[in-house]
Amino acid sequence: MHQVKSIPQTKVFAPAAKASFTEKKYVLTLIFVVSLFMLWGVAITMGDVLNKHFQNILAVSKAESGLVQFSIFGAYAIMGIPAGMFMKKYGYKNGVLLGLLLYACGAFLFIPAANAASFGFFRFALFVLACGLATLEAVAHPFVAALGDERTSDQRINFAQSFNGLGAVVGPLLGGYFLLSAGAEAGNETSVESVKILYMLIGMVIAAIGIAFAFVKVPVLAQSHAIATDAYEVAVEPEQLKAPKKLFEHKHFVWAVITQVFNVAAQGGTWAYFINYGVEKIGLTDETAAYYFALSMVLMMLGRFAGTFMIRFIAPNKLLATYALINIVLCVFIAQSWGWPSFVALLMLNFFFSIMYPTVYSLGLKGLGAHTQQASSFIVMGMFGGAVFPTIMGFVANYDVAYAYYLPIVCYAMVFLYGARLYKVKP
Numbered sequence: 487m488h489q490v491k492s493i494p495q496t497k498v499f500a501p502a503a504k505a506s507f508t509e510k511k512y513v514l515t516l517i518f519v520v521s522l523f524m525l526w527g528v529a530i531t532m533g534d535v536l537n538k539h540f541q542n543i544l545a546v547s548k549a550e551s552g553l554v555q556f557s558i559f560g561a562y563a564i565m566g567i568p569a570g571m572f573m574k575k576y577g578y579k580n581g582v583l584l585g586l587l588l589y590a591c592g593a594f595l596f597i598p599a600a601n602a603a604s605f606g607f608f609r610f611a612l613f614v615l616a617c618g619l620a621t622l623e624a625v626a627h628p629f630v631a632a633l634g635d636e637r638t639s640d641q642r643i644n645f646a647q648s649f650n651g652l653g654a655v656v657g658p659l660l661g662g663y664f665l666l667s668a669g670a671e672a673g674n675e676t677s678v679e680s681v682k683i684l685y686m687l688i689g690m691v692i693a694a695i696g697i698a699f700a701f702v703k704v705p706v707l708a709q710s711h712a713i714a715t716d717a718y719e720v721a722v723e724p725e726q727l728k729a730p731k732k733l734f735e736h737k738h739f740v741w742a743v744i745t746q747v748f749n750v751a752a753q754g755g756t757w758a759y760f761i762n763y764g765v766e767k768i769g770l771t772d773e774t775a776a777y778y779f780a781l782s783m784v785l786m787m788l789g790r791f792a793g794t795f796m797i798r799f800i801a802p803n804k805l806l807a808t809y810a811l812i813n814i815v816l817c818v819f820i821a822q823s824w825g826w827p828s829f830v831a832l833l834m835l836n837f838f839f840s841i842m843y844p845t846v847y848s849l850g851l852k853g854l855g856a857h858t859q860q861a862s863s864f865i866v867m868g869m870f871g872g873a874v875f876p877t878i879m880g881f882v883a884n885y886d887v888a889y890a891y892y893l894p895i896v897c898y899a900m901v902f903l904y905g906a907r908l909y910k911v912k913p
Contacts, residue, residue: 507641508634511705516633516642518699522582522626523646525692526619527653528660529589531783533558533612534757535661535776536681537876538765542666542772543678544605548762548887549880555754555872557609561616562623562869569624570863578632579704581625586696588618593689600682611685624866627847628858639848644794647844651787655780660684662776666761733857739864741908742850745900746868749842752813752897754872755879755890756835762887763820768829778829782836789840797845806845807905809838813898823888832891842901849909871897 508516537551573581592615599607630646631639664684734740760782764775796805816838819831847865854861875893882890 506635507638507645512633515702515704516630518702519582519626519629519633520646520649521695522585522622523650524653524656525589525695526622527650527655528657528688529615529619529653530558531654531657531757531779532661534760534779535658535665536608536612537758538761538772538776539661539665539681540605540608544603546605547880548759548883549877550605552758552877552880553609554612555758555876556874557612558616558619559750559754559869559872559874561613562620563867563873565617565620566624566863566867566869569621569866570860572621573625573628573863574860577704578625578629579699579702581621582629582699583696585618585621585623585625586692586699588621589615590618590689590692590696592616592618593685593692596685596689597682600678603678608681620866620869623869624863627844627865628851628862631848631851631858639851641794641797643844643848644790644797644841647841648787648790648794651783651790651840654783655787658776658780658783662773662780666772666776733854733861733864736854736857736861736911738852738909738911739850739854739857739861741904742846743864743868745846745904745908746843746850746865747871748897748900749846749871750869751871751875752894752901753839753843755875755894756832756839758876759879759883759887759890760832762883763832763891764829766887767823768826778833782833785833786836786840789837790844793841793845797841802841802845803849803905803909805905806842806849806909807902809841810898810902810905812838814895814902817891817895817898820891821888823886828888846901846904849904853911 533554537554540546540554541548541551569581569585572584592611592613595611595614596608599611626646627643630642634642661684664680757779760779761772761775764770764778765772768775770778793805813835816831816835820828820835822828847862850865851858851861875897879890879893882893
């Protein structure tokens with residue numbers, strides 16, 4: 487009798503089903519949360535218009551006007567961790583409501599600030615408003631990441647950031663029309679009054695959105711980024727997993743925080759003196775320069791939509807590193823002050839900057855599990871770079887605004903290093 491040898495069977499693992507962008511139950515919540523990205527985009531770029539406006543009506547220097555960005559981005563450093571703690575205790579929805587409340591309160595504080603015509607009071611109002619922005623940003627990124635499969639979290643965050651780009655377009659358009667129109671000069675009561683009216687309207691809109699969001703029922707969310715996944719990953723039993731790391735043992739996260747400091751520093755400085763560059767180097771009026779600033783935000787928005795598409799085919803870190811290198815070249819070109827060619831380079835800077843913030847954010851949150859919400863707060867604190875850097879650039883800009891654009895090169899070099907090497911999640 488012959489013994490039949492059994493043929494060993496080879497296990498074949500079929501690729502996991504393609505991850506969807508989101509699920510039907512999350513659609514309404516996603517729409518509201520994506521709108522938040524647009525709302526803080528308006529406020530951030532409006533601050534850059536205020537920078538030039540305060541130079542005009544309050545007779546402050548470029549370096550002093552850089553304190554506008556200090557008030558805005560400094561709030562991120564102070565509010566980042568408290569916002570994360572609040573979110574962890576009370577949930578995403580209540581975090582959003584707190585952010586909208588602070589946003590509206592800060593906007594309404596512009597009314598007494600305008601009545602006093604005080605630069606310090608305006609900065610306090612901006613600080614309160616920016617505490618709301620910091621809270622919204624700390625909540626919204628992990629919120630969006632949680633609204634679907636982790637494998638598509640990069641796409642959702644970049645998609646949401648595209649609408650942040652839309653808000654960033656609206657900010658300079660509103661600011662240019664209401665604030666930088668002809669006649670804005672030191673002591674002009676009409677110019678101060680326009681600030682009050684604009685921010686009163688903004689406060690009313692934000693308050694209305696907050697009331698509406700209070701009635702939105704948010705579905706129960708699974709913890710996003712609990713375990714890193716990819717399209718061919720095989721399930722792992724819990725007992726096979728290593729003991730979880732502490733948050734700061736995740737080196738890719740630590741480098742993400744550091745990179746975000748440099749990244750937002752470049753953003754804050756670039757935007758703060760864009761209008762000055764257009765006026766001093768191209769001969770534009772303040773209002774026209776603000777509209778070109780809005781155009782640069784259109785390019786940033788297009789860059790984010792393009793980036794959302796491209797990261798389906800190109801690894802996010804590779805796209806990040808490539809864009810950082812391009813911006814280094816553009817900064818050198820801008821600093822040469824070659825008229826319109828340099829100004830076009832300044833416009834294009836935003837296109838390539840577009841994906842940097844959301845991509846660093848998303849890469850930094852990978853594989854953090856229960857630490858995700860806390861990590862989000864620390865990455866938001868990276869916005870502090872935008873508080874310090876514009877003032878430093880302002881001292882150089884007082885001499886020559888074009889030379890100030892050499893400084894962001896250091897920042898983009900850091901972004902390049904993160905995309906090239908430092909993004910890797912280590913077991």
